[in-house]
Amino acid sequence: MNQFKTILLLGAVSALLIALGAQMGQGWMIIAIGAALLMNLGSYFWSDKLVLAMHRAREVSEQEAPQLHAEVTQLAARAGIPKPRICIIPDASPNAFATGRDPAHGVVAFTEGLLDTMPRRELQGVIAHELGHIAHRDILIATVAAAMASAISLLANILQWTALFGGGDRDEEGGLNPIAALAFAILAPIGATLIQFAISRSREFLADEEAARLTGDPEGLARALERLEYSREVVPAGLTARPATASLMIASPFRGGGVMTWFSTHPPIPIRAARLRAMAGVR
Secondary structure, eight states: HHHOOOHHHHHHHHHHHHHHHHSOHHHHHHOOOOHHHHHHHHHHHHHHHHHHHHOOOOOOOOOOOOOOOOHHHHHHHHHHHHOOOEEEEESSSSOOOOOOOOOGGOOEEEEEHHHHOOOHHHHHHHHHEEEEEEEEHEEEEEEEHHHHHHHHHHHHHHHHHHHHHHHHHHTTTTTTHHHHHHHHHHHHHHHHHHHHHHHHHHHHHHHHHHHHHHHSSSSHHHHHHHHHHHHHHHHHOOOOOOTTTTTBSSSSSSSSGGGGGGGSOOOOHHHHHHHHOOOOOOO
């Protein structure tokens, strides 16, 4: 169901892109989409290095962290993917993320705070969740969504100026009038961003399910998520609290509830924990 939802959401972003491009000349549309694709192509191939550098992540050898390497090796084998590189982030705030454009280039990074406070059972759930992201090629999906969202933003900016300074002629040709074009130019990027966040939330649910399958212990991940939520309230935000990379984390590094959950890259942790416990038959 979550895979199907992701396909539908990507289709919705595509439809927004086509609708926005229809309001403009073909030349501008090709230029804007090309620029967005080039930017995101670079992000796809080199984003792992950039993200790791942003968080001052350091790769650790098997000699430095034998137990961690053993856990990752075992779960990666169950997932049927190559063992990813392992990095540690010098941050007291517990969190973790996976990056890499495909399983052959996978990287899993853990904060020192997570490794210092997470019991083994819960750590296994966190590792399995991140391996689920790698196995499902979520970085690729996120990159495609980001490329389309970027193209929509570029086209919307062009359409906005067109509506302000040259939209009158289009109205006579039966197109959108300047006011409608301006409104569409403002709302389309917002819609694309919300859809992008929804895609991220769907992939989190899918990674949770994969983690439960790999470990055979949904309760372990549920407890880990609840520990992360509690820590977010009591431990000062550190290197992981960056808006640009928040969607990569296993749990959002930012506080917030209510309407703010609409703009979150993660589903609420109580919902994720409840779904995991339902898988285990625990109420």
